[in-house]
Amino acid sequence: MKLILLGAPGAGKGTQAEILCKELDIPTISTGNILRAAVKNGTPTGLKAKAFMDAGQLVPDEVIIGIITERLAESDCEKGYILDGVPRTIAQAEALEKAGVAFDSVVSIEISDETIMERMSGRRVCPDCGASYHVVAVPPVKEGVCDKCGAALIQRKDDAPETVKSRLQVYHKETEPLKAFYAQRGLLKSVENQPTVEETSKAILYALGR
Secondary structure (H helix, E strand, O other), X not given: OEEEXXXXXXXXXXXXXXXXXXXXXXXXXXXHHHHHHHHHHOOHHHHHHHHHHHOOOOOOHHHHHHHHHHHHOOHHXXXXXXXXXXXXXXXXXXXXXXXXXXXXXXXXXXXXXXXXXXXXXXXXEOOOOOOEEEOOOEOOOOOOEOOOOOOEOEXXXXXXXXXXXXXXXXXXXXXXXXXXXXXXXXXXXXEEOOOOHHHHHHXXXXXXXX
């Protein structure tokens, strides 16, 4: 199964992608994680991307599409994959189509801006392995410490309130039109955000016919 997860920043795409990855036995391809790894390793692509990310802007399409198509060619993607964080624009969606990247379903997690503002303030991430937590909804076993690798958790700069507002504006302008783009292709499945992570997962799996 080849999936795209859509939703505003903080909608829970990363958390749901992890759960779906286990349920469907396919890898999650998170552009955020791939980009952060490139930035951390100081690769040419990473350095290019860093300037845009630090300014709260979208990384240029050619950088994103190049990273994604390389990743999807790896052997663990043969049975399918979940794309989280890409495409973010109609141009990216069209570029993926041109590159021959096809999808079975596009799941859009629907959530209000107010809920996102509350949620993002509690989000913590692991700078080493990229695992994502929330101080209320998905807390680590030990406060402030990653369950997976033991590193100290941080609040990302792009989770600060002013940056979140700016990212939501970008989402509504640039990414939300993708819902209509994929609806026209008969691929869109809209799922309302549920009170718990588990209930949202069930709703997504139900929409996928699982």
